[in-house]
Amino acid sequence: MSNKIRVGIIFGGKSAEHEVSLQSAKNVIDAIDKNKYEVELIGIDKSGKWHIHRASEFLLNAENPKLIQLNRSNEGIALVPGEDQNQLLNTTQAKSLSQVDVVFPILHGPLGEDGTIQGLLKLANLPFVGASVLGSAISMDKDVAKRLLRDAGIPIADFVSVSKASAKRITFDQLKSKLGAPLFIKPANLGSSVGVSKVNNEEEFNQALKDAFKYDNKVLVEEFVKGREIECSVLGNEDPMASVAGEILPQQDFYSYEAKYIDENGALLQIPADISDEMTKRVQAMAIEVFQVLCCEGMARVDFFLKEDGQLIVNEINTIPGFTKISMYPKLWEVSGLSYPELIKRLIELARERFERDQELKSTYD
CATH class of the missing domain: 3.30.470.20 (ATP-grasp fold, B domain)
Structure with missing residues (x-):
């Protein structure tokens, strides 16, 4: 029986940062000490389905960041909360998988970095790398994080939080008078600079809001900090x-x-x-x-x-x-x-x- 620590690495995800996660996962899998750790690869495709993967074939176009893709396997996997053992099930073969000792989520963006996967892992009573539910959720939401930092006396860039409803009532000139120009527009709950725009006028501002709202229901307008x-x-x-x-x-x-x-x-x-x-x-x-x-x-x-x-x-x-x-x-x-x-x-x-x-x-x- 192997005495290696079994690490479940979860990557991909239903997020605009899916491809970034694949790149990150590849590097972690390549670098992890194979003499000390045995890895179980769990890839989540863009539709949200979980797949069991083998290290040799979990990616397509692995060396090209522009074309990298998750190679969807024919074996599904489910995580079952409430079990002390055998939380991972092969849904295709209807059998339990070997117990993992710790989970390493490498999921960037919503449904991975925002407390959702962390909550599921806590329910399943599994150790996992990184922030827990609260830290993940508040750090992911730039609006909430900035408010907490501001209340703690930590200097931040001035900002305005905009919902889809309030976006109909606000103009570039109004925000320019408050925050100056140029302005940065970004989704509140996303990273990797996805949906981020630097704007200098009303036309750019309106288009940037449309682009940011494709990814989130809340958008931040921030002052430009030189x-x-x-x-x-x-x-x-x-x-x-x-x-x-x-x-x-x-x-x-x-x-x-x-x-x-x-x-x-x-x-x-x-x-x-x-x-x-x-x-x-x-x-x-x-x-x-x-x-x-x-x-x-x-x-x-x-x-x-x-x-x-x-x-x-x-x-x-x-x-x-x-x-x-x-x-x-x-x-x-x-x-x-x-x-x-x-x-x-x-x-x-x-x-x-x-x-x-x-x-x-x-x-x-x-």
Whole structure:
């Protein structure tokens, strides 16, 4: 009998960030220590169906970010809450699968990073990597996250939250008078720069709202912050630590989806960032503060703007950051002294530590 730790890796998902998840999953699967871990691959297609996969054939066009696809298998899988053993079932063959010891969700965006899969895994009593339900949900919703950060006294860019109903009553000039111009428009519950637009006039504003509302029912309109784009990775549970800071040097108008995940020349990553030791400490301290204010655990990447006057502005947090070969989260830890395989190992350890901690909580009243 193998004494390897069985890791269920869930990827894909019914989200506009589906392809990013496939790239991230491929890198995690390639890097995980096969001598220590045995992986069970669970791919979720764009319709939401779960598939059992083999490592050798779970992707199509795996080396091309523009064409990468999930190779749908002929074997379905279901997760059964309420069972102490055999939570995973092969629905095609009507049989239970071997027990997994921990789940590593690599699902970016809605139905993966927003607390939904985390709630299902908690119901199934399975340890999982990353933030739990609350931290995932509030961090995913940029409107809610910004309100909490603002209440905690953490500097953020000024913004207005717009619903589909209020969008009919608001104009570019009204928001320009409040936030200035240009403006950034983005879905409240999405990442990877999907649906994000930089606008300078009424025509661009109206089109950007239409584009953003394709992905979400709530949209953020944010002020433009002129500053350097600084990022910091956080790792841990109750006592998190921060990596060195890195800087994004976009080669496009802003750090777009293509620059993040498709075009390797779309942005330059400077790690460590060319900032003072004092500023590095400020970035690290604020990254940890953001992580804790938003009830995060496991991992997150915190993104900042550094203005010319030295003011540090929090842009956003990502609780399941990218793990692609050009992603900042693992690169920052690598420069900080934690290799990709060691980072995966530590994330799995943190998931199991939290699970054991939570198992000590009483669920009955004496």
